[in-house]
Amino acid sequence: MKEPFLSALPIIENIQKAGYEAYFVGGSVRDFLLGKEIHDVDIATSATPTELKAIFPKTVDVGIAHGTIIVIRKGQGFEVTTYRTEADYKDYRRPESVSFVRHLTEDLKRRDFTMNAIAMDKNGSLVDPFEGQKALKDKLIVTVGSADERFQEDALRLMRAIRFVSQLGFRLESETEKAIGTYAHLLQHIAVERIMSEMAKILDGPYKTDAFLILLKSGLYQYLPSLFNERDVLVTSLDYSVSTLNENQMWLLALHFSHTVDSVKQLKEWKLPAKKIKVLLRALDFLKLRIHHDWSAYHLFMAGRDIAVLVETVYQTIQHKPVDSSVKQVNDHFDQLTIKARNQLAVTGNDLLMWADAPGGPWVKELLENIIQAVLNEDVANDKDQIRRWIKACGLL
Ligand code: ATP
Ligand code: MG
Numbered sequence: 001m002k003e004p005f006l007s008a009l010p011i012i013e014n015i016q017k018a019g020y021e022a023y024f025v026g027g028s029v030r031d032f033l034l035g036k037e038i039h040d041v042d043i044a045t046s047a048t049p050t051e052l053k054a055i056f057p058k059t060v061d062v063g064i065a066h067g068t069i070i071v072i073r074k075g076q077g078f079e080v081t082t083y084r085t086e087a088d089y090k091d092y093r094r095p096e097s098v099s100f101v102r103h104l105t106e107d108l109k110r111r112d113f114t115m116n117a118i119a120m121d122k123n124g125s126l127v128d129p130f131e132g133q134k135a136l137k138d139k140l141i142v143t144v145g146s147a148d149e150r151f152q153e154d155a156l157r158l159m160r161a162i163r164f165v166s167q168l169g170f171r172l173e174s175e176t177e178k179a180i181g182t183y184a185h186l187l188q189h190i191a192v193e194r195i196m197s198e199m200a201k202i203l204d205g206p207y208k209t210d211a212f213l214i215l216l217k218s219g220l221y222q223y224l225p226s227l228f229n230e231r232d233v234l235v236t237s238l239d240y241s242v243s244t245l246n247e248n249q250m251w252l253l254a255l256h257f258s259h260t261v262d263s264v265k266q267l268k269e270w271k272l273p274a275k276k277i278k279v280l281l282r283a284l285d286f287l288k289l290r291i292h293h294d295w296s297a298y299h300l301f302m303a304g305r306d307i308a309v310l311v312e313t314v315y316q317t318i319q320h321k322p323v324d325s326s327v328k329q330v331n332d333h334f335d336q337l338t339i340k341a342r343n344q345l346a347v348t349g350n351d352l353l354m355w356a357d358a359p360g361g362p363w364v365k366e367l368l369e370n371i372i373q374a375v376l377n378e379d380v381a382n383d384k385d386q387i388r389r390w391i392k393a394c395g396l397l
Pocket of ligand 1: 025026027028039042110111112113116117154156157160
């Protein structure tokens, strides 16, 4: 057994000592069997949340209604979920409340795909009633039980199936694939936030073009929020080397390919964080500039390193050119800038107001921009006295 299972082992042992069952489940077991990096370890147990709280001194309630608590051990949190069934699905969404059960198999049965329904005990032995290991070996995404029923119960699973395609490069088993087409329209019942969290993983995945093909073929794309509900955005992306692009780079690429002008509205529909929307819109402006001009010192400075790298990556991708060498050039160019941020400029607006002994106004901002350009072009050194003399010599003050 290796990390991160190792640090979670005492949790399982303590639950067992108290007379209950406990297993590793979900994505951690799947990723372990695939030899992939493991993110968070999930533990399933026959103990109820109340029983767990009697075992562990430090716990945090995160989703008691769904049977999940976090057990804190040595400053680290572990998600522990009581075996449960999700009986009453309403409106094609996961249920508001659940029933706790005492048998592992019942808990595994409510899970979405067979590869996600494997449990592992503390010795590494597997409980795999739905042939999840076979699915992993065959690289197949297969629903636990009837695909028709499972997608109707919770339509988010439509997106989850496709995000696993993007992350793992697996194929969809034929009944599962057929059902995605049949129930695509049910995605309308799912909250944007839940769709978004799967979409982010689709956009990040190395097999995203396989995922896009399924979105297109199944018609599921039509029920996504705007931007990715445009057929052309998905179809056009297929012609480019996007496999190594990350989520942000994919948003920018999609905004560039989109026929819709209102980028703000498109991004807001996905309920992306305001800060991320701001970054993407700025990047889109710089991408438009980049298409017509090479980077100037001033544009690099204005964009900042992160946006410049984002823009350059997408720019080279849409040119069908290799990304790495150009991104390195941008980084090197940025490293050489005499100033890299506004607060590095040797003068401030207050200095200008003092020197001019005049009331403030738009001229302050304009003059600062002139100074920044001059410093970046090395027309003047980034030094207060020299800048003051340069302003006077140019007749700017
Ligand atoms: P990741 O590595 O991205 O965390 P994961 O498979 O662990 O992938 P989670 O969302 O963390 O995904 O869910 C943990 C487990 O809970 C899944 O492996 C699956 O067994 C189950 N699960 C999650 N969401 C659903 C769902 N909508 N329907 C059924 N089972 C689900
Ligand atoms: Mg997980």
